[in-house]
Amino acid sequence: MNTIDTLAASLDGAGMVVSGITVTYRNGHTVLHDASFHLPLGTIAALVGVNGSGKSTLFKAIMGFVRPVAGDIRLLGMPVTRALRQNLVAYVPQAEEVDWNFPVLVEDVVMMGRYGHMGLLRRPKAADRDAVEQALARVNMIALRKRQIGELSGGQKKRVFLARALAQNSKVILLDEPFTGVDVTTEEQIIALLQELRDEGRVMLVSTHNLGSVPEFCDRTILIKGTVLAHGTTEETFNQANLEQTFGGVLRHFMLSGGALPIGVISDDERPLIIEGGQVQRRASQPQRKQEKHDDPA
Numbered sequence: 001m002n003t004i005d006t007l008a009a010s011l012d013g014a015g016m017v018v019s020g021i022t023v024t025y026r027n028g029h030t031v032l033h034d035a036s037f038h039l040p041l042g043t044i045a046a047l048v049g050v051n052g053s054g055k056s057t058l059f060k061a062i063m064g065f066v067r068p069v070a071g072d073i074r075l076l077g078m079p080v081t082r083a084l085r086q087n088l089v090a091y092v093p094q095a096e097e098v099d100w101n102f103p104v105l106v107e108d109v110v111m112m113g114r115y116g117h118m119g120l121l122r123r124p125k126a127a128d129r130d131a132v133e134q135a136l137a138r139v140n141m142i143a144l145r146k147r148q149i150g151e152l153s154g155g156q157k158k159r160v161f162l163a164r165a166l167a168q169n170s171k172v173i174l175l176d177e178p179f180t181g182v183d184v185t186t187e188e189q190i191i192a193l194l195q196e197l198r199d200e201g202r203v204m205l206v207s208t209h210n211l212g213s214v215p216e217f218c219d220r221t222i223l224i225k226g227t228v229l230a231h232g233t234t235e236e237t238f239n240q241a242n243l244e245q246t247f248g249g250v251l252r253h254f255m256l257s258g259g260a261l262p263i264g265v266i267s268d269d270e271r272p273l274i275i276e277g278g279q280v281q282r283r284a285s286q287p288q289r290k291q292e293k294h295d296d297p298a
């Protein structure tokens with residue numbers, strides 16, 4: 001990091017600070033090289049990059065599943081291992097990472113968030129049951145608490161894992177593709193909940209391909225492609241030049257004419273990003289998703 005970045009990182013040090021990390025897998029493949037960014041508490045940050053750019057690898061490093069060969073990660077001012085021991089970090093996985101046939105009830109999954117707060121025998125106390133109750137209520141899943149997790153819709157599954165993170169009462173929450181396979185209403189409910197959590201001072205890192213949603217709810221953006229290409233406030237970072245660098249020719253671009261300014265629509269998923277006169281536009285609350293997908297001229 002340069003001097004200004006180092007200064008900013010120390011000011012933001014209470015949140016998440018990733019300094020020059022390099023991650024090399026056992027097969028010798030270096031997936032992340034010299035990646036740096038920092039987030040203050042009370043932040044929702046988007047992690048944006050193409051498939052294979054290293055988003056999950058960054059999550060694994062923050063979760064202590066892989067150890068960087070160089071660099072350092074600090075969470076709430078402490079090393080990853082200490083933050084994990086104190087139950088300060090929660091992970092909301094991608095749907096594909098979960099075995100939905102595993103015979104477990106919704107409330108049991110949420111109770112798993114309490115394991116770190118229990119003794120070795122994992123006997124829930126009243127405080128644990130209260131935390132589960134509150135977490136289920138917060139994601140509107142009380143009525144489904146006795147359901148097997150495999151019997152839920154995609155959006156309900158996401159909410160269960162979000163409830164697990166809430167029950168854990170983590171200050172740092174990593175969300176891997178929370179909007180994949182969820183409808184617009186559920187996405188809006190999840191966004192509203194994340195905003196509440198931000199206002200409580202938590203720090204959230206959200207990997208997403210839904211570019212159109214990023215300016216709407218993410219205060220900060222981290223653009224990644226084997227390293228961190230750019231990071232900072234969404235206003236400053238999430239612009240056409242940086243996105244083109246991040247996505248190269250992978251994104252579908254549309255140029256619409258007719259208005260006073262050229263309008264570009266960049267679509268990596270179901271929520272397209274509108275760029276007007278070089279400026280990123282906030283998306284309308286109800287985008288016409290199907291229409292936009294089918295209009296793809298590329």
Ligand SMILES: Nc1ncnc2c1ncn2[C@@H]1O[C@H](COP(=O)(O)OP(=O)(O)OP(=O)(O)O)[C@@H](O)[C@H]1O
Nearest residue numbers: 025026027029031050051052053054055056057058
């Ligand atoms: N355990 C592993 N061993 C070796 N290489 C790996 C391992 N896990 C991931 N990779 C490689 O690392 C690169 C980055 O993968 P990663 O899963 O971090 O990308 P991603 O940005 O999360 O992708 P996606 O958007 O598809 O989820 C890919 O080339 C992948 O093949």
